[in-house]
Amino acid sequence: NAGVMQNPRHLVRRRGQEARLRCSPMKGHSHVYWYRQLPEEGLKFMVYLQKENIIDESGMPKERFSAEFPKEGPSILRIQQVVRGDSAAYFCASSQQTGYMNTEAFFGQGTRLTVV
């Protein structure tokens, strides 16, 4: 049973370009979470999705950032017109049940975005 798969592992974009980060949850998991981590810091919640639904996007910037989790295929975190401040590691996690009541979240290895 493969774990949470994120790709690419490393992504370099020039300012103004678009970045698309992909996350395939663990088999059987229908809940996906995206977090951002700056160097030497903890993880900041961005968005929580279920299949075809955004449940909580309170941590996601209102502009330039969007996320989706279609019925088929991976979850996508999309950052338009990237700026240097978007450089960070972006982690995806998935879980099986509703939220985190009594189950752990499994994390991917992350995508390290560098904006030059």
Added chain:
Amino acid sequence: SQQGEEDPQALSIQEGENATMNCSYKTSINNLQWYRQNSGRGLVHLILIRSNEREKHSGRLRVTLDTSKKSSSLLITASRAADTASYFCATGIIQGAQKLVFGQGTRLTINP
């Protein structure tokens, strides 16, 4: 401010010693989870303790939870060099939807 805050921010001990890390939080929680992150890697789930539990063990790990003080501790006994990593506590809370809120982490260094 952060929901979960770890203490200390950094800890350096000798191999074989015990390492204790603390986590404080502010709001009511469903559960509290500890994760480990090796440099440049993803997070590995260590242990989950529910809000109605007080102590939990897993191998060399011991986690306590005091909901009256809104705090938790992670004890690693007989530390090894391979335990060198950052350790994060994450609180499972309900803010509209359920999600994990992470602290800043404790950077643990085990010296051989």
